[in-house]
Amino acid sequence: MGSVGLLKNTTMVCVPLMSHSVEQLVCDMFQAKTEGADIVELRLDCLTEFVPEKDLRTIVSSRPLPIIVVYRPKWDGGFYDGDEKSRLDALILAKELGAEYIDLELQVAFDIMEEHKLGQQSNCKIIVSCFVDRVTSSKEDLSDLVTRMQSTGAHMIKLVTTATDITELSRIFHLLSHCQVPLIAYSTGERGLISQLLGPKFGGVLVYGSVEGNLVAGLPTLASLKEAYGVKNIDADTKVYGLISKPVSHSKGPILHNPTFRHVGYNGVYVPMLVDDLKQFFSVYESPDFAGYSVGIPYKEAVMEFCDEVHPLAKAIGAVNTIVKRHTDGKLIGYNTDCEASITAIEDALKARGLVNGQASLPSPLTGKQFVLVGAGGAGRALSFGAKSRGARVTVFDIDYDRAKTLALAVSGEALPFEELTNFQPEKDAVLANATPIGMHPNKNRIPVSEETLRDYSVVFDAVYTPRKTTLLTDAEAAGAIIVSGVEMFLRQAVGQFNLFTGGKAPEEFMREIVLAKF
Numbered sequence: 438m439g440s441v442g443l444l445k446n447t448t449m450v451c452v453p454l455m456s457h458s459v460e461q462l463v464c465d466m467f468q469a470k471t472e473g474a475d476i477v478e479l480r481l482d483c484l485t486e487f488v489p490e491k492d493l494r495t496i497v498s499s500r501p502l503p504i505i506v507v508y509r510p511k512w513d514g515g516f517y518d519g520d521e522k523s524r525l526d527a528l529i530l531a532k533e534l535g536a537e538y539i540d541l542e543l544q545v546a547f548d549i550m551e552e553h554k555l556g557q558q559s560n561c562k563i564i565v566s567c568f569v570d571r572v573t574s575s576k577e578d579l580s581d582l583v584t585r586m587q588s589t590g591a592h593m594i595k596l597v598t599t600a601t602d603i604t605e606l607s608r609i610f611h612l613l614s615h616c617q618v619p620l621i622a623y624s625t626g627e628r629g630l631i632s633q634l635l636g637p638k639f640g641g642v643l644v645y646g647s648v649e650g651n652l653v654a655g656l657p658t659l660a661s662l663k664e665a666y667g668v669k670n671i672d673a674d675t676k677v678y679g680l681i682s683k684p685v686s687h688s689k690g691p692i693l694h695n696p697t698f699r700h701v702g703y704n705g706v707y708v709p710m711l712v713d714d715l716k717q718f719f720s721v722y723e724s725p726d727f728a729g730y731s732v733g734i735p736y737k738e739a740v741m742e743f744c745d746e747v748h749p750l751a752k753a754i755g756a757v758n759t760i761v762k763r764h765t766d767g768k769l770i771g772y773n774t775d776c777e778a779s780i781t782a783i784e785d786a787l788k789a790r791g792l793v794n795g796q797a798s799l800p801s802p803l804t805g806k807q808f809v810l811v812g813a814g815g816a817g818r819a820l821s822f823g824a825k826s827r828g829a830r831v832t833v834f835d836i837d838y839d840r841a842k843t844l845a846l847a848v849s850g851e852a853l854p855f856e857e858l859t860n861f862q863p864e865k866d867a868v869l870a871n872a873t874p875i876g877m878h879p880n881k882n883r884i885p886v887s888e889e890t891l892r893d894y895s896v897v898f899d900a901v902y903t904p905r906k907t908t909l910l911t912d913a914e915a916a917g918a919i920i921v922s923g924v925e926m927f928l929r930q931a932v933g934q935f936n937l938f939t940g941g942k943a944p945e946e947f948m949r950e951i952v953l954a955k956f
């Protein structure tokens with residue numbers, strides 16, 4: 438495994454401050470420093486009262502960190518709508534007072550740079566910025582734009598876009614790796630998130646993190662940059678792993694995998710990837726930098742066709758939740774770590790309660806039991822194959838009856854119409870397993886079966902792990918069932934993934950501690 442040193446890159450973590458008063462702004466600068474910012478971006482246009490001569494002196498002289506001074510006009514998405522001359526005079530004054538950086542919009546940059554000879558050597562560096570509404574422009578168009586921005590004489594360039602698809606971000610990565618001048622480039626929003634997180638890998642000079650009181654829509658928090666993603670540890674050699682899913686923001690994968698990578702000194706980063714189109718995704722992210730993936734809803738079955746090889750267990754199940762890019766030939770190999778994870782989680786919970794089926798000779802406490810599965814998607818398939826392998830008899834419910842029938846056939850079980858689930862009378866000691874997203878954050882109050890039938894199950898498992906104790910589990914516990922949280926499955930499938938991603942042995946106890954502390 439590669440080693441991870443402290444502070445491997447020179448990327449600065451910047452906190453944007455949109456405070457409304459000068460007093461607050463000064464407080465916020467100190468707060469940002471306390472929380473670990475390297476630099477702050479001050480949005481003067483957010484101040485409700487601002488007298489440049491007086492206030493800039495206060496701000497600049499009391500700064501505890503290097504500052505980037507921005508005075509964004511309405512015509513470029515900011516709040517300032519006074520006259521241009523006063524706005525630009527204020528920026529020049531900030532420079533003269535000692536601000537480390539001032540930000541000029543591309544539209545005005547040529548003239549101001551020329552008039553004030555700003556491109557020349559000075560303690561204050563000029564950032565020329567541009568906001569492009571969509572990254573629909575081609576790689577070439579974006580390169581031309583960057584060349585134009587560079588020709589202003591800027592010391593640094595800032596290009597912000599809104600991404601409509603994760604594949605557009607590859608253009609940002611291309612720019613970051615090829616730009617001649619220091620570049621800040623990223624896309625905002627959920628689909629743009631990885632352009633921000635992976636900036637340090639591709640040579641971005643700055644990554645933005647927002648803080649309480651100054652939360653900015655579309656930006657990750659400073660705490661997540663530091664604690665979850667460890668952006669200071671990311672460098673050009675860092676291997677990228679990601680969760681391909683839609684939705685993806687509920688996943689706790691990043692707060693489990695990233696600290697674990699760091700704990701064992703593995704140079705990897707794990708990021709959420711909101712993917713809309715699998716085919717486009719795999720055709721764009723071909724490089725060895727993207728080394729492996731977790732696969733979440735709704736892609737566990739569909740992703741199989743993009744794997745060059747599929748492990749026999751995953752093939753039999755018909756669902757892949759882990760992909761590793763083989764470093765020798767770049768081929769994508771699909772695995773399933775959900776199956777063992779979910780079944781051993783249920784078995785261990787039963788064993789812990791001393792429930793070994795009354796017959797010590799039986800290989801599993803699930804042997805001979807009825808296993809009622811709700812949801813015949815990827816996770817459901819893994820559960821039912823696991824249950825079958827332990828000698829349980831599987832009964833499948835899914836809103837798509839044909840899908841339920843296909844799965845039932847594959848595990849020699851039975852499928853019943855979804856409408857029958859509410860009043861379904863299970864056999865004695867039956868296990869209920871929810872493998873649908875019902876009850877998942879933010880729709881926490883829903884349960885897949887009726888409360889009345891819950892008391893008929895002796896064990897209830899929920900593959901949903903956000904929240905840790907779903908409404909289904911709370912109700913089942915109240916009804917007297919043994920409950921097994923999806924968190925246990927999540928932990929175990931992640932252990933399996935870590936082993937496949939790194940080729941090493943996962944530090945299971947460490948991972949369990951994270952899960953206990955943070956989930």
Ligand SMILES: O=C1C[C@@](O)(C(=O)O)C[C@@H](O)[C@@H]1O
Pocket residue numbers: 680682687688689690731732733734758759775816927930
């Ligand atoms: O089902 C899950 C959960 C998951 O999708 C997540 O939410 O992090 C990650 C997958 O690897 C796993 O199989």
